[in-house]
Every structure is written in C-alpha cells, then in structure tokens.
Amino acid sequence: MIGDNEARIFFSNSGAEANEAAIKISRLTGRTRLVATYGSFHGRTMGALSLTGQEKKQKPFRPLLKNVKLVPYGDLKAITAAITKRTAMVMVEPIQGENGVTVPPPGYLKGIQDRCLQTGTLFAIDAVQTGIGRCGSWFGWDEELSPDLVTIAKGIGGGLPLAATIIRGKSPHFSPGEHGSTFGGNPVAAAAANQVLNTIKRKKLMEHALEMGSMITTAIEKLPGVREVRGRGLLLGIVLDNSIAKELVSDLAVEGVLANATSEGVIRIAPPLIVGRREVTIFVKTFSKVMNRRLSLL
Numbered sequence: 574m575i576g577d578n579e580a581r582i583f584f585s586n587s588g589a590e591a592n593e594a595a596i597k598i599s600r601l602t603g604r605t606r607l608v609a610t611y612g613s614f615h616g617r618t619m620g621a622l623s624l625t626g627q628e629k630k631q632k633p634f635r636p637l638l639k640n641v642k643l644v645p646y647g648d649l650k651a652i653t654a655a656i657t658k659r660t661a662m663v664m665v666e667p668i669q670g671e672n673g674v675t676v677p678p679p680g681y682l683k684g685i686q687d688r689c690l691q692t693g694t695l696f697a698i699d700a701v702q703t704g705i706g707r708c709g710s711w712f713g714w715d716e717e718l719s720p721d722l723v724t725i726a727k728g729i730g731g732g733l734p735l736a737a738t739i740i741r742g743k744s745p746h747f748s749p750g751e752h753g754s755t756f757g758g759n760p761v762a763a764a765a766a767n768q769v770l771n772t773i774k775r776k777k778l779m780e781h782a783l784e785m786g787s788m789i790t791t792a793i794e795k796l797p798g799v800r801e802v803r804g805r806g807l808l809l810g811i812v813l814d815n816s817i818a819k820e821l822v823s824d825l826a827v828e829g830v831l832a833n834a835t836s837e838g839v840i841r842i843a844p845p846l847i848v849g850r851r852e853v854t855i856f857v858k859t860f861s862k863v864m865n866r867r868l869s870l871l
Contacts, residue, residue: 580741584758586734588701588726589616594738595664595697595722596620596638597752601745602695604661607638610646612672615664615699624664627671647677653688662695662722667713670702673839674810676803683716695744697722701736702808705729706773706846709783709806728846731769735762778846782806785848792857798864807848811840811860817867824863830856 583594592615599607609615611626622631623638626646631637642660644651646669656663663685669675682698689696698720703713705728712723721744726736735758740746756762773779783806790802793811800812813821816837825832833841844852 577741579743580739581746583738583740583747583752583754584763585736585738585754586757586762587616587736588699588724589618589621590754590757591701591724591726591736591738592616592621592624592664592699593618594747594752595662595724596624598722598738598740598745598747599662599695599697601747602661602693604659604694606640606642606657606660608642608644608652608655608660608663608694610652610665610669611643612646612669612675613664613666613699614669614671646672646675647681649678649681649684652685656685656688656692656694658692658694660692660694662697663689664697664699664722666699667703668708668805668808670808670841670843671835673812673835674804674808674841676805680716682714682718686718686720689721695721697724699724701726702843703805705769706779706782707806707808707843708804709779709786711779713805713808715805729766729769730762731765733762733765735766773846776847779806782846785844785850785853788850788853789842789844789857792853793860796861796864798868807842807844807846809842810835811842813838813840815868815871817871820867821860821863824867825859828859828863830859 585591609624613626615621615624623641626643642655644655686696700712700723704725721741723739729735786806793799794802798814800814803810818834818837818840822832822834835841
C-alpha cells in the first residue's frame with residue numbers, strides 16, 4: 574500500500590466528500606450496485622449517507638441512492654454473499670467508530686478483498702476515523718491488504734479541512750472535468766498535511782498511539798462498571814455494564830474531560846496522538862471518580 578507509484582489521489586475537504594468521490598469512481602466500472610454495513614458511518618451527504626448503515630440518520634432524507642445492500646458488520650459470510658459480479662464497490666471501515674468502536678474478527682477485511690478479486694468489485698476502505706496513525710498504522714488495519722480505494726480525512730489536515738480519495742493501481746479514475754473541488758487540496762491545508770505526516774514519522778507517533786492506547790485499556794478495564802475496552806491505538810470504546818454512558822460523558826465534561834457516548838452503554842474516546850502519560854493518568858483518575866459516583870446512585 575505504502576509507496577504505490579501508480580496511485581492517484583483526489584483531494585477534497587471532508588470525509589463525506591472523499592467517500593462521494595469513491596462512489597462516483599465506482600460508477601466508472603459500468604456497475605451501480607454497492608455493498609456497505611450496518612452501523613457504519615460514511616458521511617451525511619446523499620451518496621455517503623446511502624452507505625451509512627444507521628436508520629436514524631437515513632430516515633429523514635429518503636429516498637437515497639438505489640441498489641445499496643447493507644449487511645451485518647464483521648459477518649464475513651454475509652458480506653461475501655452480498656458481493657457479486659454485478660457489485661460495483663464494497664465500502665467498509667477497518668473499525669466502526671460510530672458503532673461503539675467495533676473491531677471485526679481476524680481475516681474479515683482480507684476475506685472481503687479476496688471476494689472482490691473474484692467478482693471484479695472495487696474494494697474501498699473508509700479510513701477517515703482510523704487513519705493517519707490513530708490506530709497505530711497509517712490506515713488502521715493490521716492485515717496485508719491492497720484495497721482499490723482508500724478514503725482519509727480528519728487527522729490528515731491537523732485541524733484544517735483536508736481529505737483524500739486514494740485510487741490505487743489499475744482502478745478506474747477520473748478524467749479531466751469529471752470531478753472537482755474548489756478548495757480541495759488548497760496550499761494551506763496541504764502544507765499542514767505535510768507537517769502532520771512528517772511529525773508522525775519523526776516522533777514515532779504511531780508507536781506512541783499503541784503504547785498510550787494499551788496504557789488506557791489496561792487501567793480502564795480494571796475499573797468496576799467496565800465490561801471491556803475495545804479498539805486499537807487511540808481509538809477506543811469503553812463498554813459499560815450499565816446504560817449510563819451519556820450520564821458519564823456529562824460528568825466527565827464537568828471535570829474537564831471530553832468523551833463521546835456512541836450509545837447508552839459505550840463511550841468512545843479518541844485522544845490526540847501526542848497525548849502523554851500525564852494526561853492518560855488524569856483521564857483514568859477522573860473516569861474512575863465519575864464512574865464510582867454514578868455506580869453509587871444505581
């Protein structure tokens with residue numbers, strides 16, 4: 574994947590735009606059928622929303638794109654059955670962020686890739702949340718993969734709006750005039766991205782993300798009221814024994830700690846890649862305090 578001299582990149586401003594570009598590229602295959610997964614999040618624009626497997630987000634804006642098949646995430650048998658020689662593209666996340674940081678079983682992504690090779694289907698990975706070092710690798714997977722398309726955003730711009738659709742190898746790509754973006758890849762955001770990538774490499778922040786993630790996981794898993802901590806690197810989901818995630822998030826905010834409740838029973842955290850031991854210790858102590866307080870009220 575890294576160092577692919579044949580890759581082409583289309584720059585845009587957000588993850589949704591990057592995924593819209595991927596959808597348009599899939600149409601260049603001459604096919605129109607798409608496969609995605611329940612619980613996924615690919616964006617809020619109409620095409621990206623069509624692939625987002627969340628009823629609450631889709632319902633107000635129907636009808637969406639036709640010919641989209643949603644299947645359970647992590648179920649290799651279901652997704653391989655859905656991918657046929659009439660499927661233009663399948664899009665999956667290496668880890669589902671909005672679905673409570675759900676990690677697929679080993680071999681899941683590789684199995685999808687193998688099926689796509691059998692059917693001539695484009696294999697697209699949405700690495701918007703998992704990419705740019707957050708999960709301890711550039712894009713968020715551990716397996717040897719060669720996806721046809723990879724979308725990235727969020728971390729790449731270091732706070733500035735930048736996203737990219739990476740088109741690999743012999744995959745279809747845009748001809749002049751087929752797609753565009755007024756501000757995509759603008760010089761300021763691109764310069765920031767170069768510094769982000771250089772800093773990640775120079776300061777070994779991918780290795781650091783794995784180290785800090787392990788430190789958080791080890792400490793939080795021991796706490797009363799916590800069932801498990803799942804995820805990879807610095808994208809973690811804290812699964813609770815009780816449906817008090819939203820209350821805990823509010824309590825944490827009062828204490829100066831920001832987190833996100835993806836459901837009643839899961840808290841998602843995504844600390845910056847430069848988070849240190851001191852900040853991790855503060856988080857663990859604060860989380861322990863608010864958890865004990867909430868458990869005493871049950």
